Amino acid sequence: MARLVLFGPGYTGSRLASSLQRDGWQVDAISRHTPNDIARAALGQATHVLSTVPPGDNGDPILPAYGDALRKAPWIGYLSSTGVYGDTKGAWVDESAALGGRRDGRIAADQAWAAIGARVFRLPGIYGPGRAMLERLKAGQAHRIDLPGQVFCRIHVDDIIGGVRAAIERGPAGVYNLADDRPAPQNDLVEYGCGLLGLAVPPLRTLDQLDLSPQARAFYSENRRVANEKAKRLLGWRPLYPSYREGLAALV
Template sequence: MHLLVLGLGYSAGLIAQAAQAAGFALTAVRSRPGPGVLTLDSPELPGVIAIATHILCSVPPASDGSDPVLVAHGAALAKAPAKWIGYLSSTGVYGDAGGAWVDEASPRQGRRAGRNLADEQWETLHPQARCFRLPGIYGPGRSALDRLRAGAPNAPPARIDLPGHVFSRIHVDDIVGAVLASMAGGPAGLYNIADDLPAPGEAVTAAAARMLGLEPSPLIPLEQANLSPMGRAFYAECRRVANGRMKRQLGYCLKYPDYHAGLSACLEESAP
C-alpha cells in the first residue's frame, strides 16, 4: 500500500504517521521542498499519482477561492487508479443552521464560497473519493488547555456570553481513527467526523480551566470581546454536526466522544 499525502499539516501529518505504522509506504507533498518531500510543482508527482493506492489531500482553497491541488493535478487525480481518495474538508460548508443538527444531506451554504466549491469538486472528482468534513479540531498542543497556559494570568482566553451558541469539535486522534477506518473499508462519499457533544466554547474553556486548577474567567458579551473579523464570523454561525454516517458506514467508535474525555487525555499526555 502506498499513501500519497498532499499537504502535511497537523491532522494529515498524524494520519500519515499512523498509516506508516500500519505498513503503508508514504510520499508527502508540502509547500516547501525538503529531503524526501515533493511539492505540487515536482516533476515526479504525476508518476506518484499514477501508482499510489491511497491519496489524501488536506490543502485548503487559496485566497482567491481556487483549489491549488485541483488546478495543478485535477485531471490526473480524476483518472488515478487509486482505490481510495480522501479530502479533509470543513463543516463550515454548512454555514449557519441556527443551532439545528446538520448531516451530510444538508446543503452547502457556508460563507466561504471557495471551501464550498472545493468540497463539491472533491466529492465528484473520482468514484473512490471521500470528503471528511471536520469541525473545530483540538488535540495535544492545540487545545483549550494550551490556550489557557499561553495566556497571561490576568488575561486568560475570553469566555463569550452568547446563550444558545454551540459548535461541534473533534479530537485529532479521532480524525486519524476515522480516516484509517475508511481506508480499511466503507463506501465513498461524504462523512462528518465530529464528536457526540456539541457545546458552547465558553463551557469548554471553563472545563479546561478547572482541569488546570484555575478559576474560569468571567463571561463577557460578544460586543466587549476583542475579536478579529474571523473570530466574529465564527460566532455568527451555530450548528450541531451529526456523526451517524461515520459510525454506521465506517464502523468507527469514537475514542473521545466529548470534550471532557478529549481534554482529559490532552492533560494526561502533557503531564511531566
C-alpha cells in the same frame, strides 16, 4: 505495498502519516515546495491519495494541478469542513443538508472532490496535543463569551485519523461528517479546562468587549450541531473522545 500520496502534511496530515507508517505504509508527503514532476511520479504509484489542503483565493489548488493524475488512484480522500453548512441556528445537520453560508470557496472545493468519487470528510474545529483549549488557558488567551444558546462541535485529531483509516478499510465513497457526539458551548470547554488545570475561570464578556479578529467573530456568528451517524453506520467508526471532556482530560 500500500502507498499514500498526502497533499498537505500539516497538523492532521502528519499525524495520519505517522499512524500509517507504523503499519508499514509508504507515505509521500507533498507540500507547496514539492516539484511538480516528483509529485506526479508519486501519484503514478499511489494506491491512496488524500488532500488536507484548504482552498485559497483561487479555489482548490490541488485538483487543477494534479486532477488528471490523482483520479487514477483506487482511493481518494479530502478533508473538508462542517463550515459548508453555514449557520443553522443550533439545529442538527447531516450530510444531506443544503450547503450555504460564507464559505463559497470551501463549498466549491468540497463539491469538486465529491464529484470525482472522493471520500469527503467534513470536520468541525480540530483539537489535540499542542492545539487545544488548554494551551490558550495557560497563556491567558481563552475567553468566556456571553452568547446564550450557541453551541459548536469539535473533533480530536486522533478521531480524524480513526475516521480516515476506517474509510480506507471499508465503506463507499461519499461525504462523511466526523464530529464528536456532544456539541457544546465554548464556555463549557473553558470552564472544564480551568478545572483540569486548577485555573480561575475568566469573566463572562460580550463580543464587543473583546478585541477579536474578523475570523474569530465570524466563527462566533455560526451555531450548529453536526450529526455523525453516517460515519458510524457505514464506516464502523466510533470517536475515541465522544466529547470534549474525554478529549481534554486525555491531553492533561
